[in-house]
Amino acid sequence: MERTSKTAKLYLALIFIILYAPILYLIFYSFNSGGSMSNFESFTWEHYGAVFSDTRLIMILINTVIVALLSALLATIIGVFGSLGIVYMRNKSIRNSLLSLNNVLIVSPDVVIGASFLILFTMIGVKLGFASVLISHIAFSIPIVVLMVLPKLQEMNSSLIDAAADLGATKGEILRRVIIPFIKPGIFAGFFMALTYSLDDFAVTFFVTGNGFSTLSVEIYSMARAGITLTINALSGIIFIVTLLLVVGYYFISQRGKSPVGMGVRK
Amino acid sequence: MQTKNTKTFYLIPYFAWIILFVIAPIALIAYYSLFDLSGNFTLDNYKNFFTSIYLKLTLSSFWYAFLITLFSLLVAYPTAYLLTKTKHKQLWLLLIIIPSWINLLLKTYAFIGIFGLYGPINAFLNVFGFGETQILFTDFSFIFVSVYIFIPFMILPIFNALDKLNPSLIDASRDLGASSWTTFSKVIFPLTTNGVKAGIQAVFIPSLSLFMITRLIAGNKVITLGTAIEQQFLVTQNWGMGSTIAVFLIIFMVIVMIITGQRDKGANSNGKN
Amino acid sequence: MSETPIIRFENVTKHYDAETTVLTDINFELERGKFYTLLGPSGCGKTTILRLIAGFMQPSSGNIYFNGKLINNVPANERQVNTVFQDYALFPHLNVFENVAFGLRIKKLGKKEIEEKVLEALKFVNLSGYENREIAEMSGGQRQRVAIARAIVNDPEIILLDEPLSALDLKLRSEMQYELRELQQRLGKTFIFVTHDQEEALAMSDEIFVLNAGNIEQSGTPMDIYDEPINRFVADFIGESNIVSGTMVADFRVRIGEKEFECVDQGLNPNENVDIVIRPEDLEITSVEKGKMKVKVDTQLFRGVHYELSTYDDEGNEWLVHSTKKAEVGAFIGLDFDPEAIHVMRLNETEEEFDKRLESYGEDAYAN
Numbered sequence: 001m002e003r004t005s006k007t008a009k010l011y012l013a014l015i016f017i018i019l020y021a022p023i024l025y026l027i028f029y030s031f032n033s034g035g036s037m038s039n040f041e042s043f044t045w046e047h048y049g050a051v052f053s054d055t056r057l058i059m060i061l062i063n064t065v066i067v068a069l070l071s072a073l074l075a076t077i078i079g080v081f082g083s084l085g086i087v088y089m090r091n092k093s094i095r096n097s098l099l100s101l102n103n104v105l106i107v108s109p110d111v112v113i114g115a116s117f118l119i120l121f122t123m124i125g126v127k128l129g130f131a132s133v134l135i136s137h138i139a140f141s142i143p144i145v146v147l148m149v150l151p152k153l154q155e156m157n158s159s160l161i162d163a164a165a166d167l168g169a170t171k172g173e174i175l176r177r178v179i180i181p182f183i184k185p186g187i188f189a190g191f192f193m194a195l196t197y198s199l200d201d202f203a204v205t206f207f208v209t210g211n212g213f214s215t216l217s218v219e220i221y222s223m224a225r226a227g228i229t230l231t232i233n234a235l236s237g238i239i240f241i242v243t244l245l246l247v248v249g250y251y252f253i254s255q256r257g258k259s260p261v262g263m264g265v266r267k
Numbered sequence: 268m269q270t271k272n273t274k275t276f277y278l279i280p281y282f283a284w285i286i287l288f289v290i291a292p293i294a295l296i297a298y299y300s301l302f303d304l305s306g307n308f309t310l311d312n313y314k315n316f317f318t319s320i321y322l323k324l325t326l327s328s329f330w331y332a333f334l335i336t337l338f339s340l341l342v343a344y345p346t347a348y349l350l351t352k353t354k355h356k357q358l359w360l361l362l363i364i365i366p367s368w369i370n371l372l373l374k375t376y377a378f379i380g381i382f383g384l385y386g387p388i389n390a391f392l393n394v395f396g397f398g399e400t401q402i403l404f405t406d407f408s409f410i411f412v413s414v415y416i417f418i419p420f421m422i423l424p425i426f427n428a429l430d431k432l433n434p435s436l437i438d439a440s441r442d443l444g445a446s447s448w449t450t451f452s453k454v455i456f457p458l459t460t461n462g463v464k465a466g467i468q469a470v471f472i473p474s475l476s477l478f479m480i481t482r483l484i485a486g487n488k489v490i491t492l493g494t495a496i497e498q499q500f501l502v503t504q505n506w507g508m509g510s511t512i513a514v515f516l517i518i519f520m521v522i523v524m525i526i527t528g529q530r531d532k533g534a535n536s537n538g539k540n
Numbered sequence: 541m542s543e544t545p546i547i548r549f550e551n552v553t554k555h556y557d558a559e560t561t562v563l564t565d566i567n568f569e570l571e572r573g574k575f576y577t578l579l580g581p582s583g584c585g586k587t588t589i590l591r592l593i594a595g596f597m598q599p600s601s602g603n604i605y606f607n608g609k610l611i612n613n614v615p616a617n618e619r620q621v622n623t624v625f626q627d628y629a630l631f632p633h634l635n636v637f638e639n640v641a642f643g644l645r646i647k648k649l650g651k652k653e654i655e656e657k658v659l660e661a662l663k664f665v666n667l668s669g670y671e672n673r674e675i676a677e678m679s680g681g682q683r684q685r686v687a688i689a690r691a692i693v694n695d696p697e698i699i700l701l702d703e704p705l706s707a708l709d710l711k712l713r714s715e716m717q718y719e720l721r722e723l724q725q726r727l728g729k730t731f732i733f734v735t736h737d738q739e740e741a742l743a744m745s746d747e748i749f750v751l752n753a754g755n756i757e758q759s760g761t762p763m764d765i766y767d768e769p770i771n772r773f774v775a776d777f778i779g780e781s782n783i784v785s786g787t788m789v790a791d792f793r794v795r796i797g798e799k800e801f802e803c804v805d806q807g808l809n810p811n812e813n814v815d816i817v818i819r820p821e822d823l824e825i826t827s828v829e830k831g832k833m834k835v836k837v838d839t840q841l842f843r844g845v846h847y848e849l850s851t852y853d854d855e856g857n858e859w860l861v862h863s864t865k866k867a868e869v870g871a872f873i874g875l876d877f878d879p880e881a882i883h884v885m886r887l888n889e890t891e892e893e894f895d896k897r898l899e900s901y902g903e904d905a906y907a908n
Contacts, residue, residue: 008349008352011345011346011349012346012349012350012353012359015342015346015363015418016362016363018415019363019366019415019418019419020366021381022374022377022378022381022415023366023369023373023374023377025377025380025381025387026373026376026377026380029380036380036385037379037380037381037383037386038380038383038385038386038387038390039385077280078280078281078284079281081277081278081280081281082278082280082281082284084277085277085278085281098285101285101289101290102285102289104289104293105288105289107468107472107520107524108517108520109472109473109475109476109493109516109520110473110476110493111476111478111492111493111496111497111513111516112296112476112496112513112516112517113292115296115496115500115506115509115510115513116292116293116295116296116513117288117292118500119292119295119296119299119506119510120287120288120291120292120295123295139284139287139288142281142284142288196368199370200368200370200371202371202372202479203478203479203493206479206497206501207497207500207501216370217370217371217372220370220372220373220376221372221479221483224372224375224376224379224483225482225483228379228380228383232373232376235373236369236370236373236376236377239369239370239373240369243365243368243369244365246368247361247365247368251361433627433629435625435626435627435629436629436631438594438596438616438623438625438629439623439625439629439630439631440631440642441595441596441615441616441617442594442595442596442616442617442621442622442623443617443622443642443643443646443690443694444617444618444643444646444647444694445617445642445646446617449646453642454631457633458631458632458633
């Protein structure tokens with residue numbers, strides 16, 4: 001027993017090392033005053049300075065964040081109403097086909113989504129750039145929001161709605177005071193997932209972005225194709241910290257949403 | 268429950284989305300696959316796809332996707348299994364998931380340095396007397412990086428399946444005389460196939476369509492269907508051929524989904540009924 | 541008694557970590573072919589004993605012997621013991637036949653032999669014809685039987701049953717109690733049954749072990765334990781009882797409150813403080829003048845076979861009475877009882893001391 005658990009621990013430790021090593025490797029060399037990722041000369045903040053003095057890079061960062069926040073927000077709104085529509089769809093076969101259609105973009109390969117959106121935008125005459133990227137991000141985030149909200153809606157007891165109606169609430173009030181508070185954790189989860197999908201997306205953006213507009217992923221790609229610059233390392237250090245903060249924040253929100261399900265209903 | 272009007276009113280954006288961004292793109296891909304470079308209606312693209320260049324490409328793409336999926340599974344299953352045995356398993360799982368939230372491009376970029384001619388792996392090999400070898404731009408580096416990227420997506424569904432497994436089933440199997448290995452092969456694995464299938468789905472289809480990793484890590488070789496689509500759309504500007512490959516990629520995707528589809532019997536087969 | 545016990549626990553202690561001890565220094569022996577019940581509230585350690593015998597866990601210290609052989613480190617799959625689990629633990633990916641055949645396939649028996657044995661086992665539990673059903677299609681009671689068939693088909697020396705009836709409804713449960721008892725007698729195997737239901741334990745067992753907080757409080761036949769509980773815990777856990785504090789005035793004389801009563805206990809120290817148990821069914825309603833005790837009726841419930849009265853004496857002790865006679869709520873009544881109905885329990889008496897004391901009464905009783 002002792003021996004196997006030791007090998008088990010070793011194995012898990014190895015997996016964790018492999019998973020984190022590349023990230024830590026990147027961050028480590030972001031402090032290298034030498035210009036490469038191979039020999040560490042001395043400690044410097046120089047590359048972080050480079051990130052913040054590069055106005056183009058800063059603009060791209062801001063663009064990326066704006067696209068992520070806007071697309072996540074809009075996708076969440078559309079997705080929540082979509083899931084309400086699916087749940088209260090009486091006809092079972094329509095509901096099921098709606099669900100299947102909803103999931104198409106989730107399982108489709110990024111390249112296919114990117115290519116097909118490219119055709120779509122060209123056909124209807126949307127100029128490639130901020131608008132096309134934003135619309136694409138909304139489009140591929142909607143189904144994720146639906147998948148996060150739907151289980152919450154299904155787990156909601158329908159007698160809650162009957163009770164609210166019985167107590168004199170109108171349809172709008174039922175939605176505002178009963179349904180939305182109940183599915184809030186699902187909405188948060190959906191928003192957060194949409195945010196990360198948008199921040200992480202490369203392939204779709206790569207297809208639908210024009211010459212004048214770029215997001216971080218696309219920019220890193222073109223920088224990386226050109227070779228190693230430690231500016232990317234510094235960038236990854238910043239992104240890692242931000243990601244960690246997001247994860248911790250999300251963890252707390254989801255923990256808070258988990259325990260008192262009834263809390264929201266009471267208000 | 269809702270009157271007809273309010274229902275349709277708040278559903279407009281969602282339905283518009285389904286028509287514009289789910290149905291229309293697929294239709295457009297299918298439509299474009301029927302035109303050649305100069306805009307003439309033709310089936311040439313499909314003919315082309317069945318020439319040896321594209322068949323070879325498809326085969327190699329499947330082969331790489333198969334290897335990536337296989338290695339991911341081999342690494343992920345024991346990891347998921349051991350994770351369910353840890354004390355704070357949800358926390359450890361979160362730690363496994365965190366790297367998957369770091370931008371994909373950054374992780375890939377890291378390997379350019381790690382596998383580079385002067386990177387740590389070569390430095391390590393040097394210690395043992397091996398000369399500097401080009402690890403980057405090889406099949407090994409491509410598969411390794413892909414497996415690295417996909418592992419969390421394989422671990423997650425398997426972990427969930429294992430976590431749902433009723434522990435007294437394992438006791439029962441031991442009680443009836445089964446060794447640890449028999450218990451694994453006859454009870455644990457059959458009851459977690461749904462997790463494995465979900466993991467395969469999450470890894471195999473994206474592996475077919477990778478193009479960023481092939482460009483950065485495998486060099487400029489066109490070795491996956493995804494790279495070919497990107498090439499046709501953005502380099503050669505042959506949207507017709509690109510769409511044709513995309514049509515086949517969609518067909519392959521549907522086939523994979525059907526094969527790895529969840530059967531109902533298995534859906535509640537965690538034994539907690 | 542010269543036969544080696546099939547299971548022997550020798551100073552067995554089990555703790556999960558430094559703080560939580562589940563079993564403390566457990567000693568007992570089990571004879572072959574009997575129906576044993578481990579009875580106690582949840583968390584008393586009864587399931588732990590079962591898991592130790594099954595081999596799902598090892599004792600922290602002490603030894604477990606099976607047919608005289610030390611089995612502390614024998615893994616579960618090499619023990620001739622099979623378990624019927626609380627949630628049945630039937631394999632959902634296998635049908636009824638394959639579930640029952642599981643252990644036989646591990647043993648690599650021939651195809652024909654497996655089929656014969658499985659069908660026979662299913663017949664034994666009245667499930668002939670169900671072999672091709674999926675587990676999901678079976679009802680709770682049927683799953684229960686499959687689980688039993690899966691255990692007995694391997695012909696183990698001991699069958700362990702971990703609260704196997706707790707998931708069934710009341711009617712099915714009492715049916716299964718009969719069936720299990722009958723099955724054990726037909727098979728002639730050692731059954732070790734875990735339950736927190738005292739009625740179940742009394743109805744089925746040859747011998748009961750009453751556990752509390754990791755200790756065996758008392759062991760004995762159902763009648764012994766019901767009639768002669770060793771202490772407050774056992775008396776309270778087994779059946780309904782009136783438990784009051786009293787004083788032993790002299791041999792055969794016990795005082796409750798202000799009154800003295802005749803009893804059958806002797807050999808205790810004069811004026812020793814004791815706990816006294818009188819079962820509600822041993823109290824008989826009579827007139828205030830004729831009764832040994834005067835009480836006031838507080839509430840009365842009709843329970844079908846009897847009335848259940850809650851009454852109070854002058855000192856404020858509650859006396860529960862089971863009687864076929866009706867009484868008036870608020871009225872004073874008399875309670876009558878035999879000297880044998882009074883059971884005296886010494887405080888902090890160990891099981892050995894207790895047994896010795898009881899034995900000495902027996903000799904006396906016959907001598908008189």
